[in-house]
Amino acid sequence: MDNLNPAKLIDCASIEEIPSLLHSEGRVIVIIDQNIKELYGHHFPFEQIVVEASEKNKSLQMVGQIAARLMDLEADRDTFLLVIGGGILTDLGGFVASAYFRGVKCGFVPTTLLAQVDASLGGKNGVNLDGYKNILGVIRQPEFTVICPAFLKSLPHHEINEGLAELLKTFILFSNESYKGLLNALLKLRSGALDTISQIAPFIAEAARFKTQVTARDLYEKGERKLLNLGHTFAHAIEKECGISHGEAVAAGIVLAAKLSVKLSVTSKATADKIENDFRLLGLRTASPVNTMTLANAIKRDKKRSGDNITFILIEKIGKCVAYPLPVNSIEEYLYDLY
Ligand SMILES: NC(=O)c1ccc[n+]([C@@H]2O[C@H](COP(=O)([O-])OP(=O)(O)OC[C@H]3O[C@@H](n4cnc5c(N)ncnc54)[C@H](O)[C@@H]3O)[C@@H](O)[C@H]2O)c1
Incomplete structure (x- = not known):
């Protein structure tokens, strides 16, 4: 499950279209930024794990909490994780996907400009340790990254x-x-x-x-x-x-x-x-x-x-x-x- 191939980039003009890209992925669980859930969560008709985007939450503790929620939801090796949010979410979600059951497939939907041109791309997924940034990390690619600039309309x-x-x-x-x-x-x-x-x-x-x-x-x-x-x-x-x-x-x-x-x-x-x-x-x-x-x-x-x-x-x-x-x-x- 160690995916080192480059992520497939998908250009998508509208947020509503994104769920249809997942038709062949089987069971999907979404890991979503709390602010994005409020603004756009209704477009994603899947079970959702909501995370507040903060550097404090980009931690091993949060990785454990998300994994525990996945266990509660009985996510198995074939479950597909769709990670929606800025760089904090794609770092966290990518890390969880690489570790849960030794690796499950995931896809990224970056919602900030930084994440669309940088953070969600290139396979690096890191979390912080004791206030030090990105100390623990993996290199692993998602199956795809959806670039949908429509999200940026609500970005401060x-x-x-x-x-x-x-x-x-x-x-x-x-x-x-x-x-x-x-x-x-x-x-x-x-x-x-x-x-x-x-x-x-x-x-x-x-x-x-x-x-x-x-x-x-x-x-x-x-x-x-x-x-x-x-x-x-x-x-x-x-x-x-x-x-x-x-x-x-x-x-x-x-x-x-x-x-x-x-x-x-x-x-x-x-x-x-x-x-x-x-x-x-x-x-x-x-x-x-x-x-x-x-x-x-x-x-x-x-x-x-x-x-x-x-x-x-x-x-x-x-x-x-x-x-x-x-x-x-x-x-x-x-x-x-x-x-
Ligand atoms: N892995 C990498 O290669 C890599 C590269 C660069 C940066 N990073 C990491 O990325 C993180 C920073 O990510 P970021 O700048 O994307 O932001 P972020 O994830 O910190 O989000 C910033 C804020 O914008 C909000 N937000 C996100 N999308 C929104 C939207 N469409 N509309 C309204 N609000 C929205 C979030 O809720 C949050 O409050 C850092 O932790 C950094 O270490 C990783």
């Missing part, structure tokens, strides 16, 4: 922003054309010229496909999957030191990665300035609230450090990035005057 603005930096990151990594298209659509949305999420739906589908393909080629992050960490070495350090949200930290981290790319002559100043300016226009955070020394010390403790080096993802141009190892001992020097 600040939660949209949580996913926006990851979406822009995807196109900085692999497509200048899509980056430009997305930027234009977002700027029109901001100015009120567009009133529907359908304008960014094609970009969500494209970004989801990109992550699925990259992670299928490099499930265990030995090579190209590392590129998806663009901005994240900075972001994790910023988050740890000042507690701003992950999405904000990723936006500031990408801007810092762009500035580091200029300093190391990997890209032009014009490219870094453009990214910073675009992010500012979109209302994303562009400056790190943490000073260089604090940032450098936090980066030295990054879990992705390997030996004496730490690999940064640098930007050559919008649409092309490279992995660039730097010696940990000289990190302060490289970060000095990046701000």
Whole structure:
């Protein structure tokens, strides 16, 4: 039951259609975010286990509680788990599906922008331990992931922003054309010229496909999957030191990665300035609230450090990035005057 194949991505325009995708799955039990249950639960005519989405609940204790509910419902090895919610739910539900009866099939219906372009894709399902994030986890793919941007209509603005930096990151990594298209659509949305999420739906589908393909080629992050960490070495350090949200930290981290790319002559100043300016226009955070020394010390403790080096993802141009190892001992020097 250890599924390492890439998840099948299903683009779905309407929430009502999703249950019909499950016609051949036998008995289905839904694990659903409490807020999504209230808004959309009536569209899913299956037995439901409701979970409040919080980092505190992304725990082994909650894994046990969900498993106990599955036992009460007499779920067996052939039961299919449909997990509906943001990244907290897909992490938790994916973990439960990998462990219950040593593994049952599952499918994901991500309902946040972050989960649609990132968290529900790539097979990583982790839970927290004693306040430390994603310490316990498995790599295992769902049978499918349904990308249905219609859910985003009810997503609060600040939660949209949580996913926006990851979406822009995807196109900085692999497509200048899509980056430009997305930027234009977002700027029109901001100015009120567009009133529907359908304008960014094609970009969500494209970004989801990109992550699925990259992670299928490099499930265990030995090579190209590392590129998806663009901005994240900075972001994790910023988050740890000042507690701003992950999405904000990723936006500031990408801007810092762009500035580091200029300093190391990997890209032009014009490219870094453009990214910073675009992010500012979109209302994303562009400056790190943490000073260089604090940032450098936090980066030295990054879990992705390997030996004496730490690999940064640098930007050559919008649409092309490279992995660039730097010696940990000289990190302060490289970060000095990046701000
Ligand atoms: N496994 C991975 O590869 C991976 C990657 C990135 C992030 N993550 C994890 O994802 C989690 C964050 O996930 P997230 O940002 O998707 O959010 P989330 O699951 O924390 O949900 C955020 C909030 O939005 C609400 N919500 C969800 N969908 C909604 C909708 N359509 N309408 C209205 N409200 C809605 C939720 O109830 C919750 O209150 C973190 O725990 C992070 O560690 C995992």
